[in-house]
Amino acid sequence: MALPEAKQSPTEARLASLSLPTAGCTRDAREAALARVREMGLPGRRDEYWKYTRPDTLIQPEAPKAAVFTADEPLMFDQIDRLKIVFVDGVFSPEASDDLSLEGVQIERLEDICCKDFHWAKELYGVLEARGQNPVPRPLAALNTAFAADGVAIHVTGKPSKPICLIYKHESETSDAILHHVIRVESGAEVTILENGPAASRFNKCMEIDVADGGTLHHVRAQGRDHERRAATHMFTRLGEKSVYKSFTLTVNGVLTRNEQVVELTGDEGVAHVSGACVGDGDFLHDDTVFITHDAVNCESRQVFKKVLRNGATGVFQGKILVKEGAQKTDGYQISQSLLLDDDSQFLAKPELEIYADDVACSHGSTSGAIDETALFYLRSRGVPEKDATNMLTLAFLAEAVDEIEDPALVEDIVARLQGWLARRS
Amino acid sequence: MLEIKNLHVKLEEEDKQILKGVDLTVEAGKVHAIMGPNGSGKSTLSYVLSGRDGYEVTEGSATLDGEDLLELEPEERAALGLFLAFQYPVEIPGVGNMTFLRTAVNAQRKVRGEEELSAADFLKLVRAKAKTLKIDADMLKRPVNVGFSGGEKKRNEILQMAMLEPKMCILDETDSGLDVDAMKLVADGVNALRDEGRGFLVITHYQRLLDHIKPDVVHIMANGRIVKTGGPELALEVEHNGYADILAEVN
Ligand SMILES: Nc1ncnc2c1ncn2[C@@H]1O[C@H](COP(=O)(O)OP(=O)(O)OP(=O)(O)O)[C@@H](O)[C@H]1O
Ligand SMILES: [Mg+2]
Numbered sequence: 001m002a003l004p005e006a007k008q009s010p011t012e013a014r015l016a017s018l019s020l021p022t023a024g025c026t027r028d029a030r031e032a033a034l035a036r037v038r039e040m041g042l043p044g045r046r047d048e049y050w051k052y053t054r055p056d057t058l059i060q061p062e063a064p065k066a067a068v069f070t071a072d073e074p075l076m077f078d079q080i081d082r083l084k085i086v087f088v089d090g091v092f093s094p095e096a097s098d099d100l101s102l103e104g105v106q107i108e109r110l111e112d113i114c115c116k117d118f119h120w121a122k123e124l125y126g127v128l129e130a131r132g133q134n135p136v137p138r139p140l141a142a143l144n145t146a147f148a149a150d151g152v153a154i155h156v157t158g159k160p161s162k163p164i165c166l167i168y169k170h171e172s173e174t175s176d177a178i179l180h181h182v183i184r185v186e187s188g189a190e191v192t193i194l195e196n197g198p199a200a201s202r203f204n205k206c207m208e209i210d211v212a213d214g215g216t217l218h219h220v221r222a223q224g225r226d227h228e229r230r231a232a233t234h235m236f237t238r239l240g241e242k243s244v245y246k247s248f249t250l251t252v253n254g255v256l257t258r259n260e261q262v263v264e265l266t267g268d269e270g271v272a273h274v275s276g277a278c279v280g281d282g283d284f285l286h287d288d289t290v291f292i293t294h295d296a297v298n299c300e301s302r303q304v305f306k307k308v309l310r311n312g313a314t315g316v317f318q319g320k321i322l323v324k325e326g327a328q329k330t331d332g333y334q335i336s337q338s339l340l341l342d343d344d345s346q347f348l349a350k351p352e353l354e355i356y357a358d359d360v361a362c363s364h365g366s367t368s369g370a371i372d373e374t375a376l377f378y379l380r381s382r383g384v385p386e387k388d389a390t391n392m393l394t395l396a397f398l399a400e401a402v403d404e405i406e407d408p409a410l411v412e413d414i415v416a417r418l419q420g421w422l423a424r425r426s
Numbered sequence: 427m428l429e430i431k432n433l434h435v436k437l438e439e440e441d442k443q444i445l446k447g448v449d450l451t452v453e454a455g456k457v458h459a460i461m462g463p464n465g466s467g468k469s470t471l472s473y474v475l476s477g478r479d480g481y482e483v484t485e486g487s488a489t490l491d492g493e494d495l496l497e498l499e500p501e502e503r504a505a506l507g508l509f510l511a512f513q514y515p516v517e518i519p520g521v522g523n524m525t526f527l528r529t530a531v532n533a534q535r536k537v538r539g540e541e542e543l544s545a546a547d548f549l550k551l552v553r554a555k556a557k558t559l560k561i562d563a564d565m566l567k568r569p570v571n572v573g574f575s576g577g578e579k580k581r582n583e584i585l586q587m588a589m590l591e592p593k594m595c596i597l598d599e600t601d602s603g604l605d606v607d608a609m610k611l612v613a614d615g616v617n618a619l620r621d622e623g624r625g626f627l628v629i630t631h632y633q634r635l636l637d638h639i640k641p642d643v644v645h646i647m648a649n650g651r652i653v654k655t656g657g658p659e660l661a662l663e664v665e666h667n668g669y670a671d672i673l674a675e676v677n
Contacts, residue, residue, distance in 0.1 A: 379521075384533050
């Protein structure tokens with residue numbers, strides 16, 4: 001069926017600005033993805049899934065300019081011993097990166113997987129993304145699969161001694177980066193993946209994660225402080241039996257962020273936790289869109305999202321738990337909350353449950369509110385100045401999400417970043 | 427020390443007068459008690475003194491050591507040495523009790539130009555004071571008042587008071603909800619702080635607390651005014667006869 005004109009021309013305009021990488025074993029996957037894009041069309045304002053977030057600037061042919069932010073503070077996770085993989089405006093930088101060898105894991109640049117023994121990566125590339133197009137289309141992810149300019153394949157076969165950290169530097173005001181990573185965690189293996197940095201003026205990132213039975217993947221990311229940057233990210237995760245996936249995202253600033261998480265629990269007793277804390281001030285829209293499918297028994301999923309909004313900032317949450325027929329004993333939890341620091345800010349939430357099994361426990365809740373005046377007075381009556389008390393209560397509000405991170409060193413880093421944001425506004 | 431003159435207070439949002447001319451002076455080193463029927467304005471008085479929003483002072487004044495309290499922010503009043511043990515202590519999820527205490531202590535020290543307490547010194551101090559109030563380490567780590575029993579909340583108020591060492595302490599029904607042993611602990615906590623330089627205003631419904639914390643002066647508040655003032659015997663009279671006689675007498 002042909003796309004309506006309103007979709008067709010912006011889609012073709014965007015496609016015209018890109019070209020498929022020529023060689024490589026991902027060529028078939030890329031062509032198939034391109035066909036998906038053409039079939040779905042890029043997101044438009046009328047799409048139900050984009051009701052709260054305008055996709056215009058994410059799909060227009062050129063990336064809108066975004067000033068490069070020079071940080072007055074050390075890089076995120078700098079205190080943590082980690083293997084660094086650096087991308088500058090979406091291009092891998094071997095000079096800035098560490099040596100990629102680490103026991104328990106093999107890492108290859110995407111363009112090199114063809115000449116190496118990385119069959120699993122060739123077989124994974126674009127596959128989870130394609131699966132994730134149902135029942136809701138995610139055309140920006142298909143666009144990513146087709147045109148990704150760089151990325152890494154990470155094969156976790158053991159328990160590497162330190163986290164693998166993807167660092168995304170933003171140096172050009174007009175950069176338009178498309179990165180695609182594939183990760184396979186083997187049975188019984190365990191890894192922590194960190195990501196940080198704004199990446200580019202406009203960033204389209206897709207990560208496909210396949211966790212085999214009994215594997216564990218922890219993911220913590222911080223999206224960078226550049227005010228004008230835009231990002232659309234997708235994480236597609238497939239979980240096997242007794243596997244664990246825990247992902248946390250911190251977003252501080254950024255004019256537009258859309259983070260989609262698509263998780264499929266395909267083996268019994270799997271665990272998936274996705275969480276996020278964001279703080280936005282002024283021209284800021286942050287959208288968490290989550291889709292968790294329970295397709296096995298005894299699985300647990302949690303979604304914990306907290307947003308602090310001020311000066312007209314907007315927060316969006318679309319979260320769904322789909323429990324398929326037969327996915328008995330599902331334990332699903334979802335909470336999305338916003339703290340509005342003034343009357344101009346807004347939070348738009350669409351929590352959804354769709355359940356086809358009868359023996360499940362699912363709960364969801366969404367709230368939006370101001371600082372608790374009674375608690376504020378209590379703190380002030382003990383001598384804590386109003387600003388400090390407000391900041392304490394704001395951090396306390398975010399704590400439920402931040403507490404989803406297991407590693408205390410990472411928690412400390414995230415909290416410090418949040419404190420910095422609050423302090424700059426006091 | 428604390429001087430309240432002809433204090434008139436109404437609700438900000440409604441045309442409702444709650445305090446209708448309160449006169450009360452608490453001298454340094456003294457313990458004053460306020461008793462009075464429900465709804466007579468005792469908590470309102472304590473809130474207005476500590477600076478809670480929602481009330482409007484229409485007449486009168488309140489000073490602490492000569493400083494106009496009503497002009498100050500709640501945190502400034504606290505730094506001056508005013509403390510209110512809440513009738514209903516507030517639960518604050520996500521803020522650790524210990525972090526809260528330390529932030530409060532150091533904020534006040536900062537205002538007074540004193541050096542901040544180091545983490546180690548603070549810990550030592552808080553542990554020692556918590557021990558005398560039978561507050562265990564676990565309670566210190568938990569979020570402020572969250573999941574505390576009624577009595578635990580009240581003991582936590584006294585711990586805060588002990589840590590902050592205010593010069594003017596207002597206790598709003600700190601005895602309600604306490605078992606006999608806890609009441610003794612709380613009273614001991616208060617008595618330990620009694621000294622020349624410190625004043626207490628103890629709001630209570632029960633003579634029992636006043637057996638442990640011996641007041642110098644007892645006031646009866648009714649309908650937004652102090653209607654009678656006397657010695658400890660006044661509390662006994664209320665205990666035995668209720669308020670009817672006193673109210674009849676003043677009307
Ligand atoms: N914010 C408010 N909104 C409406 N009414 C209020 C408010 N604050 C106080 N009042 C009213 O003012 C009166 C005095 O209340 P207050 O809490 O001061 O009484 P109290 O003497 O402390 O009573 P109790 O012994 O029951 O604690 C009551 O009638 C109460 O309902
Ligand atoms: Mg009261």
